Structures are given as C-alpha cells and as structure tokens.
Amino acid sequence: MPFRVEKPGIFTLVQDLGRWGHQSRGVTVSSPMDQFSLRLGNVMLGNGQNDAALEMTLFGLEIVLGEECCVALTGADLAMSIDGIGVPSWTVHRVKPGGRIAVTGFTERRDGCRSYLCFSGGIDVPPVMGSRSTYTRGKIGGYKGRALRAGDAVGLLEPRPLWRLSEGFACPPELRPVSRDGESICALDGPQIDAFTDAGIKTFFNEPYTVTNEIDRMGYRLDGPVIEHVSGPDLVSDGIVHGSVQAPGDGKPIVLMSDRQTTGGYAKIAAVSTWSVARLAQKMPGDVVRFKRISEKEAAAQLFAFEENLRRLDETRAAYRSRPRMR
Amino acid sequence: MYDAPKFLGSGDSCLVVEFSDSIEMEANFRLQNLMRALASKNVRGVREFVPTYRSLSIHYDPLKLGREKLETAVRKTLENLGGERGETRRVLVMPVCYGGEHGPDMPHVCAHTGYGENEVIKRHTDAEYYCYMLGFTPGFAYLGGLDETLATPRLKAPRALIPAGSVGIADRQTGAYSIDCPGGWQLIGRTPLRLFDPDDGERPTLIDAGDWIKFRSVPKDEYASIKRDADAGCYRAEWLMERNAVQG
Structure with a gap:
C-alpha cells in the first residue's frame, strides 16, 4: 500500500499525458489541465514524462505513505508540509514510510489553481485504453474512474534507478511557468x-x-x-x-x-x-x-521553448545527482 | 460537397480537411477514404484522425510535423483518391427490444407519428442506417437513414440518467446511448449489446464510423439472454458483409 488518502481535497484525479488515439470513437483525451507542470515535476524526479501524478484543483489533500518515496509539488502555489513541517514546492522531498504529506491552501502569492503532486515511479493504476488519466464523465481510467476519496489506497510503480539521489533538487525558478497579471x-x-x-x-x-x-x-x-x-x-x-x-x-x-x-x-x-x-x-x-x-509558427515556438526548458531541467538534475557529496 | 476540400486550421496541432458544410454521404465516403489512405502512409508526427460528418480532423505533434508539410502530404493523397465507397460494407445487426419498460416513450412516439407500435417498429427496423461518425460520448454513433415519418421532437425535460443501450429518436435522428448518461431522446427500445467496453484494448467500441446498422426486433426473453452473454463478454455480435454494387 504505497499511500492512503486521509483527506482527498475537492477534486483530486490521477492524470498522465492522456488517452490519445480514440477520439474517432468519441473517447476524449483527458490529460492534465496544465500538462507542463506535470511534465516538469516528473523530470525533476527522474520519472518518464508520461508517468501518472495527482492533479489537485484549488485545494490540496493529505496522504500517508506506506513506503519510502520521493515527491515533488508543481503547478499552482499551494503550501505543502511533510510530517507537519512546511517544505517548499518545486523541490524533490524524500518521505519515509509512514510519512504524512499535507498539501494545504494557497501560499501568499495565490498563483494558479491546478497543482500536481508527482511521485518517484509514478502512480500505479491500470491503464485503460493506453492511459492512466481519469475521465470522470466516462467513469474510466485513474483510480476506479473517479476522484480520490478518503480511505483510498493508491499504488506506486517501482522508481527508476538512483531515484533517491534527486532528493533536495529544486527546479530553477526561471524554468517554472508563472502567471502574470494581464498575461x-x-x-x-x-x-x-x-x-x-x-x-x-x-x-x-x-x-x-x-x-x-x-x-x-x-x-x-x-x-x-x-x-x-x-x-x-x-x-x-x-x-x-x-x-x-x-x-x-x-x-x-x-x-x-x-x-x-x-x-x-x-x-x-x-x-x-x-x-x-x-x-x-x-x-x-x-x-x-x-x-x-x-500564427502557427509562433505557437510552435512556444512549445519548442518549453522543450528546451525541459532539456535544461533534465541536465541540471543530472548534474545535481552526480554532485560530490559527503558520506 | 465542395469542388475541392478546404484546409482549415484548428489550433497549433490539428488540421481540418473539410469536404462539405452539410451532411452528405459522398463527402463522408471521401473523407473516410482519405483517412484510410493517409493512415497507410504513416506520416511521421500524425497522432490520430477524427472523421466527422463532413470533415477529417488530423491531429499532429507540431514538434515533429509542420503544418505545410502535412498539407502537402494530404494534397498528394487527395490527387489519387477515389470518391467511391469500399467494395464491401459491414452491417451490424443490432437486436432491440422495443416498447414496454425498455422503450418508455414508445406511446409518445406513436401519438406523435400517428402509427401503432408495430408500424413504428416496422419502419424503424426496415431502414438501414449509415454511421457517419462517433462522438458525444464514447461509442455513440451518429446515424443517418431514419424514416422521416418517425421524426419526433426531443423530450421537453431531459432525463437525468438513461441506461446504456437505450435506443431513441430525436427529431430526424436515431441512435443508441453507448454509456449511462443524461439525455433528452424519446426512448423506444433498448439493445442488449455493449456499445462501449473500455477494457477491450483492441476494439473498445462496437461500431466504427463508416459501418452500417440494421435494427432487429427481439422479444424480452431473447433480449435478456443476449444481455447476459454480452455482459459476460461471450456474445458475438452479428455482422453481415455485403458487396456494394459498382457505381457508375
């Protein structure tokens, strides 16, 4: 039992990058509302970009981990604590078995309304039509096709090698998407x-x-x-x-x-x-x-710019992971 | 149908090739042919195709494929494209238990059309229906071919929950609800077939765009026995493969 949901938040869903390839059958793609924050979180942890994470809307949640893992909170600015101690978002934290993660309300900046809690290894729910994304209207994917509830026990997949070495890594501020007034x-x-x-x-x-x-x-x-x-x-x-x-x-x-x-x-x-x-x-x-x-070219340029940021993030993380450290 | 299809942008990762602005079978055949021809070319960066009544949406990854390059590939494919339907057509025989508990709006449809229940069933089962596209909910088929004398307006107040398989009429459309959902169609019967099965990785929907459907009236007990088998995943839907007459 990798984690148990104590407080589910108002609408917390398992999402990966979406259920592609079935729109011709009337099945929507789903996917995160802010795919870029989810992808950045996964790369910070050394996960695959398509690994499933939790999408939270407006409010956070509280979970208790059954085994050790690393987590990172990205997207909207919510406050997070581990075992009652406040910790920064956009940073990889290692949590011990029995550790309690609480994502609470907004920090002072109140930026955004969708947050992503990513786990090393990603969330383990059975893929449906090739995706772990929850589509609540169709009751498919994610955790039993619905938003999380208190008491749910959610699995995690085996993390990739060297996953512990990303502990403490923070996404450089210039690589995080931020909202601006009048954007x-x-x-x-x-x-x-x-x-x-x-x-x-x-x-x-x-x-x-x-x-x-x-x-x-x-x-x-x-x-x-x-x-x-x-x-x-x-x-x-x-x-x-x-x-x-x-x-x-x-x-x-x-x-x-x-x-x-x-x-x-x-x-x-x-x-x-x-x-x-x-x-x-x-x-x-x-x-x-x-x-x-x-224009289309300008739109594509936005995506190429993000890919470049993602590449830089991965490079920075690789350098962080192989830094000399005290033993 | 337009003389030449229109290329319309739909954001940074989708190109719409539009053949008509109305519902026409010829336009639908052409866009389905285009879809098949393009799919066989495996154009790098193309994610998926979504055929609709009158246009083909081509979803692509703008990091791998530029719009101009995609347009060129589509134009080339269009040059050698026939407008004819395929040599064979697939007709799904869809069992339906009409009236009674499964078709609560049958009396209303009879009153509106002036036909008795048997005549409504006869007219509904005599026609063959063409599936132009899927949409609305997973596995919902938009059908053409309803006998116009059966046209009945939607319910004034939609139902909060309609069970999957319910067969209804809404104005000049008919179709079967593929999942439990709210809706306002006049329900005249119900099919025991599973129209959407997300656990079937190969074939999550029973019907695809371009298929044909013929309804077959079944009594209550046959409905129940087919439903038992279908829910257990051991019912084989009946398909007829028919040769199309050569057009000319």
Whole structure:
C-alpha cells in the first residue's frame, strides 16, 4: 500500500499525458489541465514524462505513505508540509514510510489553481485504453474512474534507478511557468472564423474576458463583450481540439479543455495554443484574460521553448545527482 | 460537397480537411477514404484522425510535423483518391427490444407519428442506417437513414440518467446511448449489446464510423439472454458483409 488518502481535497484525479488515439470513437483525451507542470515535476524526479501524478484543483489533500518515496509539488502555489513541517514546492522531498504529506491552501502569492503532486515511479493504476488519466464523465481510467476519496489506497510503480539521489533538487525558478497579471492567452484562428463578423473577430481578440464560476475540466465559460456571428452559431458537427473556442447563441466564448467532447456543433472562432491553454487552466473565477492572435509558427515556438526548458531541467538534475557529496 | 476540400486550421496541432458544410454521404465516403489512405502512409508526427460528418480532423505533434508539410502530404493523397465507397460494407445487426419498460416513450412516439407500435417498429427496423461518425460520448454513433415519418421532437425535460443501450429518436435522428448518461431522446427500445467496453484494448467500441446498422426486433426473453452473454463478454455480435454494387 504505497499511500492512503486521509483527506482527498475537492477534486483530486490521477492524470498522465492522456488517452490519445480514440477520439474517432468519441473517447476524449483527458490529460492534465496544465500538462507542463506535470511534465516538469516528473523530470525533476527522474520519472518518464508520461508517468501518472495527482492533479489537485484549488485545494490540496493529505496522504500517508506506506513506503519510502520521493515527491515533488508543481503547478499552482499551494503550501505543502511533510510530517507537519512546511517544505517548499518545486523541490524533490524524500518521505519515509509512514510519512504524512499535507498539501494545504494557497501560499501568499495565490498563483494558479491546478497543482500536481508527482511521485518517484509514478502512480500505479491500470491503464485503460493506453492511459492512466481519469475521465470522470466516462467513469474510466485513474483510480476506479473517479476522484480520490478518503480511505483510498493508491499504488506506486517501482522508481527508476538512483531515484533517491534527486532528493533536495529544486527546479530553477526561471524554468517554472508563472502567471502574470494581464498575461495574454495566445490563440490561433479557428476552423469557422468565417462564421463571425469582422467586428466579432475584433471583439474577441481585443476585449478583456472574465473567467466565470462555470469552469471545469470540460470547458471554461468566459464573460465579456458578445462576439457577433454572421448568421448564428449552429453548424453540422465537426471535430473539437483542446483549446477550441466556441461561441454559442449568447456570443460568450467557451474554451474547451482536457475533458472536452470530441465533436460539437457550435462555430469555433479560435483555438487557444497548446502552451496557453495550460496557462488558462491556471486562471480562477474573476481573473481577466485577453486573447492574442498568433500564427502557427509562433505557437510552435512556444512549445519548442518549453522543450528546451525541459532539456535544461533534465541536465541540471543530472548534474545535481552526480554532485560530490559527503558520506 | 465542395469542388475541392478546404484546409482549415484548428489550433497549433490539428488540421481540418473539410469536404462539405452539410451532411452528405459522398463527402463522408471521401473523407473516410482519405483517412484510410493517409493512415497507410504513416506520416511521421500524425497522432490520430477524427472523421466527422463532413470533415477529417488530423491531429499532429507540431514538434515533429509542420503544418505545410502535412498539407502537402494530404494534397498528394487527395490527387489519387477515389470518391467511391469500399467494395464491401459491414452491417451490424443490432437486436432491440422495443416498447414496454425498455422503450418508455414508445406511446409518445406513436401519438406523435400517428402509427401503432408495430408500424413504428416496422419502419424503424426496415431502414438501414449509415454511421457517419462517433462522438458525444464514447461509442455513440451518429446515424443517418431514419424514416422521416418517425421524426419526433426531443423530450421537453431531459432525463437525468438513461441506461446504456437505450435506443431513441430525436427529431430526424436515431441512435443508441453507448454509456449511462443524461439525455433528452424519446426512448423506444433498448439493445442488449455493449456499445462501449473500455477494457477491450483492441476494439473498445462496437461500431466504427463508416459501418452500417440494421435494427432487429427481439422479444424480452431473447433480449435478456443476449444481455447476459454480452455482459459476460461471450456474445458475438452479428455482422453481415455485403458487396456494394459498382457505381457508375
């Protein structure tokens, strides 16, 4: 029994990088809301990038470990303690058998709303259709297809060799994604941009939008100026991507997120870039965002920049691991 | 159908090849043919294909494949692409127990259409249905081919939970709920077949886009015995392989 859940948090899910290859069957990809924070956490621990971790939304959790392992908390700024002693996030901590990890509320910075608790070896739940990601609406994947509850016993996989040597390693601050006030959410033109008037397109890419309370893993509903259609929002259903921006009849944008439906019948004005959709996922109700129109090349550049950061992180960690140390 | 398909961007990792803006079987055949032809080419960086009524979404990894290169590969494939349907077609015979407890809205559909229950069943089982695409929930098939006289509007208040396998009518559409979920279709029956099985790594959904379906009316006891076998994973669904007439 590698860990037992004492307090589950409000919506804690097992996630890996997603259930790809089945969208043609109506099965969504799922995956973390902020894939970049999960991947950074895994690399800090020397895990594979696709290893499964816990995604927490807004609040943390409390678990008791059954055996020794290393953990790292990434993503939103939540406070963490081990056996009652506060420890920093974005840092690898070694926890002894019986150790109690508590992830509590926000630190003073209150940055973000999705956090990832990664474990050396990754979480051991049976892969379903090639992925350990939880898809709660379909009741598949993760821990019994649902969010964690108090009393659940969750397994961990065998860590990779030398895993203990990463203890104490901290992700350099410049490699951590951080939110900034007024940060733009980058978006590309969507397949039905022609279904919107020039004025509508201008509104979407220039005006501020507020994140509403209606946000979940399926979509983010935003409030702000109405985006004008040429002749209504309905069309014959076609494909949806992570980040698709649709504007139903009320003209208010909805950004489709990790648990999106695979197809839909509303006109899509834009699609948020892969990088920015994870940044949007860290926004909370009341936050104001602006969309910035970018090209495919610019969107790809965001991803190449992250890959470079990931490579640097891995290099830094390898150097840390092989540092001379007192015995 | 458009004279030439349109290439539409959908974010930084998906290209949409659109053949039509309406529901047309010819457009659907073409995009399915494109999907098969591209899949056989194993283009590096392509993650998966999602066929819909009228377009093919090609998901790719922008770190491995640029949009221009992908477009070129698609254009080349389109040049040699036929619009015809395949030589054979697969028809799933889907047993359905109509009316009664399994089809609580049958009386409403009868009242709306003016047909008796037997006539509704006859018209529903006489037609053959084409699966344009899957979507909405895992394994849900969007079917074309409903006898228009059976068209009945959705329920005014959707049900909170509809059991998987329920067969319903919503306006001019018909189909079977693939998982337990809320919904507003008029339920006329239920199939004992398992339409979505996440533990089946090979074939998690029974129906694929491009398949055909024919409903077969079964009595309650046959429904129960098929359901027992299907739930135990030992029922073999009945498929007919039919040769398509050569078009010309």
